[in-house]
Amino acid sequence: MNALGIVFRKELREILRDRRTLIAIGMAALATPAVLIVISQVSAKTATQEYTVGYSGDIPTGLDILLTATSLKLERVDDPAAAASKQVDLGVAFQPTQIDEYYDPTRQSAQIADTRLQTVLGEYNAAKAAAALREKGVDPAVLTPLPIKSHPLSSVVKAAGNAFLSFFLPYILITMVFTGGLSAALDASAGERERKTLEALLLTPAPRSRILVGKILAVTTISLLSAFAAISSMLLALSQIPLVGARVTLSPLAAAVMVWLAVLLAGSFSSLTLALGTLAKNFRQGQAFSTPLYFITIFPASIILFIPDFNPSLAYYLIPIFNAVLVLRDAIVQNSVAWPALGVTSVSLIATGLLCWFATLRLFTREALLIRS
Amino acid sequence: MSPAAVTVDRLEKTLGKNKVLRGISFEANSGEIFGLLGPNGAGKTTTLRLICTLLAPDAGSVAVLGFDTRTAPEEVRRRVGVVTAEIGVYARLSARENITYFAELSGVIDGELNRRVDAVIDRLDMGSFAKQRAESLSSGQKQKVAIARAIVHDPEILMFDEPTSNLDVLASREIRDFMVESRGREKCVIFSTHVLHDAERLCDRVTILHQGTVVASGTTAHVRGSHRDLEEAFLELVG
Numbered sequence: 001m002n003a004l005g006i007v008f009r010k011e012l013r014e015i016l017r018d019r020r021t022l023i024a025i026g027m028a029a030l031a032t033p034a035v036l037i038v039i040s041q042v043s044a045k046t047a048t049q050e051y052t053v054g055y056s057g058d059i060p061t062g063l064d065i066l067l068t069a070t071s072l073k074l075e076r077v078d079d080p081a082a083a084a085s086k087q088v089d090l091g092v093a094f095q096p097t098q099i100d101e102y103y104d105p106t107r108q109s110a111q112i113a114d115t116r117l118q119t120v121l122g123e124y125n126a127a128k129a130a131a132a133l134r135e136k137g138v139d140p141a142v143l144t145p146l147p148i149k150s151h152p153l154s155s156v157v158k159a160a161g162n163a164f165l166s167f168f169l170p171y172i173l174i175t176m177v178f179t180g181g182l183s184a185a186l187d188a189s190a191g192e193r194e195r196k197t198l199e200a201l202l203l204t205p206a207p208r209s210r211i212l213v214g215k216i217l218a219v220t221t222i223s224l225l226s227a228f229a230a231i232s233s234m235l236l237a238l239s240q241i242p243l244v245g246a247r248v249t250l251s252p253l254a255a256a257v258m259v260w261l262a263v264l265l266a267g268s269f270s271s272l273t274l275a276l277g278t279l280a281k282n283f284r285q286g287q288a289f290s291t292p293l294y295f296i297t298i299f300p301a302s303i304i305l306f307i308p309d310f311n312p313s314l315a316y317y318l319i320p321i322f323n324a325v326l327v328l329r330d331a332i333v334q335n336s337v338a339w340p341a342l343g344v345t346s347v348s349l350i351a352t353g354l355l356c357w358f359a360t361l362r363l364f365t366r367e368a369l370l371i372r373s
Numbered sequence: 374m375s376p377a378a379v380t381v382d383r384l385e386k387t388l389g390k391n392k393v394l395r396g397i398s399f400e401a402n403s404g405e406i407f408g409l410l411g412p413n414g415a416g417k418t419t420t421l422r423l424i425c426t427l428l429a430p431d432a433g434s435v436a437v438l439g440f441d442t443r444t445a446p447e448e449v450r451r452r453v454g455v456v457t458a459e460i461g462v463y464a465r466l467s468a469r470e471n472i473t474y475f476a477e478l479s480g481v482i483d484g485e486l487n488r489r490v491d492a493v494i495d496r497l498d499m500g501s502f503a504k505q506r507a508e509s510l511s512s513g514q515k516q517k518v519a520i521a522r523a524i525v526h527d528p529e530i531l532m533f534d535e536p537t538s539n540l541d542v543l544a545s546r547e548i549r550d551f552m553v554e555s556r557g558r559e560k561c562v563i564f565s566t567h568v569l570h571d572a573e574r575l576c577d578r579v580t581i582l583h584q585g586t587v588v589a590s591g592t593t594a595h596v597r598g599s600h601r602d603l604e605e606a607f608l609e610l611v612g
Contacts, residue, residue, distance in 0.1 A: 195464065200455075269460070
């Protein structure tokens with residue numbers, strides 16, 4: 001076996017005996033389902049939660065039944081405006097010719113109650129108008145001269161699931177690829193210096209480039225293991241937990257794209273974190289160096305969350321990480337791959353990985369590496 | 374006479390702004406313990422690092438068994454084993470796994486691997502703790518692991534850099550015995566220390582460094598001269 005394989009096997013063995021790494025992988029597998037369970041329960045609770053409407057005046061006939069049916073509890077108050085600021089979620093003053101609504105938009109409960117009230121009132125007004133027209137012998141259809149009939153070309157429920165996944169999956173992938181291998185990378189670099197094994201390692205006749213590649217491959221393996229543990233558990237959790245209005249599945253194409261991008265990202269991140277670990281005097285300093293890097297890597301994934309319809313030119317796919325998020329998002333939402341975009345993304349990520357590897361090798365072969373230790 | 378195992382010729386090295394070595398020369402032979410002596414900061418460790426190719430010389434040259442450290446560093450490393458005061462080991466690997474790792478990296482072939490590792494474990498009397506994880510070993514046991522990994526590829530040159538500075542009396546004694554035994558096996562043993570008393574007992578020849586230059590070189594008896602011991606001779610030499 002050559003030096004690369006020897007180092008890879010030893011690093012993997014050491015990493016898998018490291019409690020920190022095992023905890024990180026375990027956390028990665030458990031954290032996402034835990035978050036999804038909380039989201040699911042909060043969503044379900046919000047959907048059935050009862051909100052209180054403080055009202056004054058006389059409630060139009062039948063409206064009270066509709067409001068109660070949509071979990072809006074009615075409570076008579078003297079001053080709806082004052083009550084809406086704290087006592088109840090919404091204040092309503094029923095006047096003979098109009099309804100005054102009072103609510104505090106900074107309160108989430110008020111926003112939800114407002115939406116429900118608007119929906120109920122819309123339906124109530126429409127029903128009243130239709131009844132009045134019918135009384136006068138007019139067909140209520142005149143109120144909708146151009147009715148719309150929707151013909152969705154794919155499942156709306158599935159589309160909602162894809163939209164959810166396109167937000168969530170790139171974020172989880174990048175976070176887990178980065179953090180899953182971080183501890184292992186720092187242990188294989190700063191750890192060598194800290195436990196004073198670096199000099200003995202460099203004294204062997206094994207070429208340093210092979211030693212380094214062996215370490216990168218081991219860290220990459222752990223990163224991928226961590227990311228796939230997190231994503232598998234997430235998909236499993238999503239198949240079991242009902243999320244409101246969404247059915248989440250990952251198509252084979254999107255899964256293949258995800259695996260390919262994960263490999264490229266893990267290779268780059270491993271080289272980069274090993275470089276930072278090589279610069280650091282010890283494990284703790286390595287962690288301090290890596291924290292800003294985490295925010296830099298996670299930033300592109302976060303940006304996409306806020307611009308879901310962003311349609312970039314090919315040049316945008318040159319930006320590492322950002323490009324991976326875009327390609328993965330498109331593969332999930334559209335279930336198709338724009339091959340030029342994937343090509344540019346792959347070239348960009350491979351170039352980034354090679355650049356990081358080269359920088360790490362330069363650091364790894366500098367005399368200063370030993371003098372500092 | 375056979376050529377020297379290690380030849381250091383007008384070696385110079387600057388680290389940062391500090392000129393550590395100022396043109397030192399010496400030779401060390403197979404079958405002898407060669408003492409590289411001097412106070413802390415004299416340049417002993419830098420010299421050893423230059424010999425084993427961890428550092429590159431600014432001027433001058435080092436040859437190990439005929440291989441130049443600049444042009445054939447991997448050949449040099451294949452023939453050198455280094456034991457330092459820093460007994461860092463991989464804590465989550467067993468003593469045996471530590472040794473095996475370095476044996477593999479040093480090019481010990483698969484068919485030979487287990488035999489070599491077993492032999493070195495026997496030689497250093499490590500059988501009782503060979504399967505224990507290194508994190509649970511005592512300092513003396515870790516030092517044995519460090520020695521084992523340095524010699525498992527059976528190098529012709531053995532270098533000891535202040536090897537006893539962190540050890541108790543018993544462990545230090547074992548190291549000294551090991552150096553003597555290695556000399557008996559016709560190895561070239563280079564022993565770097567600032568403890569001149571140790572050197573006087575063990576070394577056949579010595580070179581004394583002071584501020585990056587050689588201030589004395591020769592057999593131990595020759596360098597001691599008419600002084601009571603090496604320490605007195607050294608104090609007179611450095612004024």
